[in-house]
Amino acid sequence: MGRSGRRPRGRPQQADADGNAVAAPASVVAVDLERPCGPSVVLAPSFRPPEGGERYADNRDHVRGDPEAPVTLVMYGDFDCPHCGDVYPVVQQLREALGDELAVVYRHFPLEEIHPRAIQAAEATEAAAEQGAFWAMHDRLYEHQDELAFEELVDHARALSLDVDRFREDLEQRRHRDRVHADFDAGLETGVHSAPTFFINGDLYEGPNRFEAMRAAIATRSPGAAAVGAGAAVDGGPSAGIREAIDRSKSGAPAAGEAVRDRFSADEIFQRIVATADEEFARSNRLLFLSGLAAGLSITLSFVGAATLGAAVPANLARPIGYLLYPLGFLFIVMGGYQLFTENTFTPVTLVLTRIASLPALLRVWGVVFTANILGAAGGGYLLANTGVFGPEAAAVAADLAHHVLDLSWSELFWKGVIAGWLVAGLVWLTHAARSATARVLLIFTIIYTVGVAGLAHSVIGSAEVLYLVFQGEVTIARFLSGFLVPATLGNTRPRPKPQTGL
Structure with missing residues (x-):
């Protein structure tokens, strides 16, 4: 082409407003x-x-x-x-x-x-x-x-x-x-x-x-995309292969239902859960720990919300009204993709049950996440107990919520932990079945509000509540461990009914 310069010269280059070189644009181009x-x-x-x-x-x-x-x-x-x-x-x-x-x-x-x-x-x-x-x-x-x-x-x-x-x-x-x-x-x-x-x-x-x-x-640009977008079948057309590929995530899990696009079958939900579990197993200990720590800190917001709103209403309405904000921390965790132990008692188990992952690998995920969750909850409890975040009324409601947990017997904590774990496992299943953020938010609110207002025992958020009393000097660490954490955790991790799939 007879060029003598070192760079292509179809059009001269110039610097943009940030000093970056681009080919000099014609009048119809905005960079x-x-x-x-x-x-x-x-x-x-x-x-x-x-x-x-x-x-x-x-x-x-x-x-x-x-x-x-x-x-x-x-x-x-x-x-x-x-x-x-x-x-x-x-x-x-x-x-x-x-x-x-x-x-x-x-x-x-x-x-x-x-x-x-x-x-x-x-x-x-x-x-x-x-x-x-x-x-x-x-x-x-x-x-x-x-x-x-x-x-x-x-x-x-x-x-x-x-x-x-x-x-x-x-x-x-x-x-x-x-x-x-x-x-x-x-x-x-x-x-x-x-x-x-x-x-x-x-x-x-x-x-x-x-x-x-x-x-x-x-x-959207593939042949037949308009028909597919309208829900029409394009049998034998080239867009059928595109649709099949698009309807699967990078991991291979379905992103749309096969029979009905906006509804997953039990098998498809299970595939989505397996994909999530596989991602969790692939994370390093450092990433698992940081995510678990963020979850432990975030779940403290549920305690803050319930105590603050409960203090703003008459005492007889503190539980039903106050717990309207109990899902707050869980919204951060579920929508933000943080690692929470009660969720991790369900998703990673799927890989062990399907023999994709080993039991030691499961125990690694559980151990790192649980430790990080409790440390995060402890950090939140310390903050609330020593910084004056709660006013006098909210502090009184917070203490009452924590004492309510400690007043339960070992057996009561265990069985309340079983039901709480069952509900959270159901939440995991249903959020993997949902296709919209709105549906997930409604699920989180409904299920976690039920956990709170029913006085069920959740090992991580309950830890934030009881450790709040520990850092105020009202409760010993030994009582926290034996009187709450052990029975609640055992209850949360007790095997629950397994959804029936074709897998």
């Missing part, structure tokens, strides 16, 4: 500054890409997957761009989730003024392509973005068992410069001014570069 690697552009209404111009790959394109797949995802990328590196695993996840329903096309869009190694890296992938290894080199460069110097590129070629002498000569002679420039110019002509930029079946994708968002965008 979205949220993406510092050459942000994706927002096209003005007057701009229209060529009809179908980005949907299917042409003969020069690098295509991963079936070129005749119902959905084609075109990525304009820069190997030296950290944001392109961030989105690389997202594209890999989309490929794994959608399989043969998705074809991925990669086109070069190096922004050399801010990424000086980008062009040489792009040329390296083209040199690898001459030896049938474009995608292998593509993956390796995105997985080693800090290794893009000339000799490091040669080392990548050696690691891929390429003809290193031929590869080195291709790079030194810059034999593939024009191929990279052609992609860059084609991008400019289509309205691309930054990397990463995506097109889905010819439509510019303007959403966040995250798996769920991109998967949803693919679903």
